[in-house]
Amino acid sequence: MGKDEGFGLGGAQTVLLSLLSERARHAYDIAKEVKRLSEERLPFHYGTLYPTLYRMERDGLIQSEIEQPSGERKRRVYSLTEKGKAEADRAREAWNEYASVMNSIVNRNTQAS
Amino acid sequence: MDIPFSFDLNPAREAEIPVAIRQYVETLDRSLAGEVSNAERELLVEEALFVLESSVAEGTLLGKTVEEAIRDALQEYGPVLAVADAHVEGFYEADPRSPIIQLLGRANALAFGLFGCATLAYYILLQVRIYLPVGVPINLPFSPAEVRSVFPEPLPYPDLTPSFFALLGYPLIVPFVLGWVVGRRIPVHAPAAVFRSMGPIALCSFLMGSLLLPNTEGLLFAIWQVIFWIPVGYLTACLSSYLARQRRAKTQKGTAATAPSRTQ
Numbered sequence A: 001m002g003k004d005e006g007f008g009l010g011g012a013q014t015v016l017l018s019l020l021s022e023r024a025r026h027a028y029d030i031a032k033e034v035k036r037l038s039e040e041r042l043p044f045h046y047g048t049l050y051p052t053l054y055r056m057e058r059d060g061l062i063q064s065e066i067e068q069p070s071g072e073r074k075r076r077v078y079s080l081t082e083k084g085k086a087e088a089d090r091a092r093e094a095w096n097e098y099a100s101v102m103n104s105i106v107n108r109n110t111q112a113s
Numbered sequence B: 001m002d003i004p005f006s007f008d009l010n011p012a013r014e015a016e017i018p019v020a021i022r023q024y025v026e027t028l029d030r031s032l033a034g035e036v037s038n039a040e041r042e043l044l045v046e047e048a049l050f051v052l053e054s055s056v057a058e059g060t061l062l063g064k065t066v067e068e069a070i071r072d073a074l075q076e077y078g079p080v081l082a083v084a085d086a087h088v089e090g091f092y093e094a095d096p097r098s099p100i101i102q103l104l105g106r107a108n109a110l111a112f113g114l115f116g117c118a119t120l121a122y123y124i125l126l127q128v129r130i131y132l133p134v135g136v137p138i139n140l141p142f143s144p145a146e147v148r149s150v151f152p153e154p155l156p157y158p159d160l161t162p163s164f165f166a167l168l169g170y171p172l173i174v175p176f177v178l179g180w181v182v183g184r185r186i187p188v189h190a191p192a193a194v195f196r197s198m199g200p201i202a203l204c205s206f207l208m209g210s211l212l213l214p215n216t217e218g219l220l221f222a223i224w225q226v227i228f229w230i231p232v233g234y235l236t237a238c239l240s241s242y243l244a245r246q247r248r249a250k251t252q253k254g255t256a257a258t259a260p261s262r263t264q
Helices: A011-020 A026-036 A048-059 A080-105 A107-111 B012-016 B019-032 B038-062 B066-077 B080-093 B097-106 B106-131 B144-150 B162-185 B190-211 B217-258
Strands: A062-067 A075-080
Touching: A011 A062, A011 A080, A026 A048, A026 A062, A026 A075, A026 A107, A026 B038, A026 B097, A048 A062, A048 B066, A048 B080, A062 B019, A075 A080, B012 B097, B019 B038, B019 B080, B038 B066, B080 B106, B097 B106, B106 B162, B106 B190, B106 B217, B162 B190, B162 B217, B190 B217
Parallel strands: none
Antiparallel strands: A062 A075
């Protein structure tokens, strides 16, 4: 994937829902985890991350609280709301369905041979 | 370049923030001034410092030089103005007051409301002009002969009624005024809000214009909106928005000069 390519806002939301369904995370943790899990193939700029987080918070999918561990800087920690947890389940199912359909179409020749 | 740096994240040691990161967060701080509350601004700057310092610490652990780690951390965090815009837009769009505003977005709703009302007002004016029975024309304090002495034929001068001037002047002035207001009121992507809102409005104007046929003023107005209101509204919003940003940055610089900076 090219340096400037990312993924659409819908994809970003699915990724965030998935990561936050594990535990509450701050922005740096989210970006680091995306880099690690995608083996740095998904560039995730904070300029993309923050609008998605704000939109999800506005839609009631996530909530945030300020955290400041002793001797460290303040940061906002995001966690899923009940609505967000339901949306995470729905997004996971939708994604699995989509991936399964696409896989059966795109890889049909590979599977046949 | 000798950059004093410590991986200690203790806020008390802010003098040790690398120069490039200090400049970045100061620019971020200035870009947020006047758009988000001071407490939120402080938190956003703190969080940017946390992310950048953590990225640099991680980069150096992976074997990068401090300079490389700083450069990569800043690149990964993104262009400072884009990050500032993301924050400002996030706060501006927060807490929508109605489901419609939530659906459209606050910026789009404001631009749509202003330009939509202006369009509606013009159509009312047009209806009055076309359909109101007027026995005696309302004349301006100039006779046609006096006007013709200044603007001789063949310059068009169909009549001297106030409604004619209103119909002619209103569509000329409105995009400048509303573009300016939108640029002032919407902190981020104001021109885009003008563009997005004017699409459906122009479409409605074409429909309204079609209903007014055989009078062609409505259709002419719709065409005028596409060729004049959209570009002029867009460009005026660009200018207004740019000047508003410059003013906020100057105000912030003035404030910073009289008070000790948070990052110093």
